[in-house]
Amino acid sequence: MPGRSVSRQTLSRLPTYLHFLRSLEGEGRRYVSATAVAEALGLNDVVVRKDLASVSSSGRPKVGYVRTELIGELEHFLGYDNTQEAILVGAGKLGKALLSYDVFPQYGLDILAGFDTDPQVYGTEVGGKKILPMEKLSNLCRRMRVRIGIITVPGEHAQEVCDTLIEGGILAVWNFANVHLSVPEGVLVQNENMAVSLAILSNHLKERFSTK
């Protein structure tokens, strides 16, 4: 059984492999090799071979992997077959979009409820999920053993919300606010910082036009 710890780089490529392997459904290919995956995705052969070997030991030389088995192994490794429950704080535009984003269950994420500080939205539903007052957060997290907290509040409130989540027993924070969050050791913050993406895009365009 291969080790469970892989690098972030490897981890970030695994969903792409999975998507590609699933897309071969219907082509009737029983086996697929690391080389074939690498070619199809325009990636380095050696990198793909290493990545796949870190999640599966079922590959055979010159034959490759049984496609459906490898799919299962990737799904398991990525936790898609083991649904994690999450709560979301901040039912603004982005929060509402995430609450009603129905693709998450495919990736093993189930958002149980949203929280907000605005009494006007208490009790309303977004995407079938109730919006609750912040006072209920800790209790619900502890009772349901929720481990993932999603932060979609404005930057200036994000750290305070993060602290409340951690008090409630949250161990992994998905942060959509454009700020750095301080957390105790053992808690992971995954930043989904759109401002950073925009800076990268804008910088690319500047460089393109300054070298012309």
Place this chain on the structure above:
Amino acid sequence: MPGRSVSRQTLSRLPTYLHFLRSLEGEGRRYVSATAVAEALGLNDVVVRKDLASVSSSGRPKVGYVRTELIGELEHFLGYDNTQEAILVGAGKLGKALLSYDVFPQYGLDILAGFDTDPQVYGTEVGGKKILPMEKLSNLCRRMRVRIGIITVPGEHAQEVCDTLIEGGILAVWNFANVHLSVPEGVLVQNENMAVSLAILSNHLKERFSTK
């Protein structure tokens, strides 16, 4: 004048510095040092000093930067003061959320219009932006010299959409679809892959519980 090319790591921290510097508004601090920024954000001193030096040469030993000047330099470097126009393809749930996300203009992004293949949504408006048929994409991009394309279509259509964008003169693709995109040299793809983030969160929880 400091060089324009910085690493992705540096680039990814700059919006956080900017946010922090803006948050000091009202505290009446004229100067701010790299050390103070590092402390407040829980980052390494040396890293912050290097990052700031790569966007500004106005820092003075023992005094630091004039806060408002450094804000201006960061905004300029990040392109927030120079609005880039973009178009979005795929007016599904995520696409609609992005079209009506009113925070983008602060980051220098102006989405001009959305495109879709569903005739039922042609001519409707989301967040004040028209949804247009795909046939109009190339022409609009070329006429308006749009350089940024946002992809929010299902994975299986993403490459095709990407090719159409590039035909229209797009140079930077912001990809929300969970697939690898092949692009010609000189075109940047910035992946906003939520599946990857979820895999990272899920993996962290697995590791936390397997070591207990």
